[in-house]
Amino acid sequence: EAGVAQSPRYKIIEKRQSVAFWCNPISGHATLYWYQQILGQGPKLLIQFQNNGVVDDSQLPKDRFSAERLKGVDSTLKIQPAKLEDSAVYLCASSLGGDRYNEQFFGPGTRLTVL
Amino acid sequence: AQRVTQPEKLLSVFKGAPVELKCNYSYSGSPELFWYVQYSRQRLQLLLRHISRESIKGFTADLNKGETSFHLKKPFAQEEDSAMYYCALRPSGGYNKLIFGAGTRLAVHP
Numbered sequence A: 001e002a003g004v005a006q007s008p009r010y011k012i013i014e015k016r017q018s019v020a021f022w023c024n025p026i027s028g029h030a031t032l033y034w035y036q037q038i039l040g041q042g043p044k045l046l047i048q049f050q051n052n053g054v055v056d057d058s059q060l061p062k063d064r065f066s067a068e069r070l071k072g073v074d075s076t077l078k079i080q081p082a083k084l085e086d087s088a089v090y091l092c093a094s095s096l097g098g099d100r101y102n103e104q105f106f107g108p109g110t111r112l113t114v115l
Numbered sequence B: 001a002q003r004v005t006q007p008e009k010l011l012s013v014f015k016g017a018p019v020e021l022k023c024n025y026s027y028s029g030s031p032e033l034f035w036y037v038q039y040s041r042q043r044l045q046l047l048l049r050h051i052s053r054e055s056i057k058g059f060t061a062d063l064n065k066g067e068t069s070f071h072l073k074k075p076f077a078q079e080e081d082s083a084m085y086y087c088a089l090r091p092s093g094g095y096n097k098l099i100f101g102a103g104t105r106l107a108v109h110p
Helices: none
Strands: A005-007 A010-013 A019-024 A032-037 A042-051 A051-054 A065-068 A075-079 A088-095 A110-114 B004-005 B010-014 B017-021 B024-026 B032-038 B045-049 B072-074 B083-088 B106-108
Touching: A005 A088, A010 A019, A019 A088, A019 A110, A032 A075, A042 A065, A042 A075, A075 A088, A075 A110, B004 B083, B017 B106
Parallel strands: A010 A110, B010 B106
Antiparallel strands: A005 A019, A019 A075, A032 A042, A032 A088, A042 A051, A065 A075, A088 A110, B004 B024, B017 B072, B032 B045, B032 B083, B083 B106
């Protein structure tokens, strides 16, 4: 079975620019997650979708970050405008469901460097 | 506060030596604990969860609620065990959210 797909794999931008990341989850997975992993730290959940609805965005910096999952499949995470501290790996994960334990499967990540 | 602490950034051992990767958590309820692993140039993947109480690739982990710990152990390390290991906590109830520790890099030398 195909895994979680993410693009681009790498992105370099200057501060105050905008950037968008794309994620395609495993087919049939209702729940999609975006994590931010800063160098030297573990992944931190930014937002969790159940189908096309948001169930947890408590750690999403909403003044600059936005995410959508319009048709309950693919998702886009946007940063506008970027700051230096946004440099990180952005991981997308998916699971069959999200209301009880379901194994999360991770994508390869997008490494963002903000100069 | 919900927190996972992995006190060692790097653990370096020789092949055949025992390994223990430490994980402590802070959570007032009954959590589920997991170990995730990321091998070089591969994706983050689940290694084991405490509820399963199984051994994966020779690794075991026991949840100690008294000490709020979930240490990962293997009696004889192999070179292919070299990787980043993350301990994670899933709070009870609610959604399938994971809280990760900062990770420990295990380096197994020949």
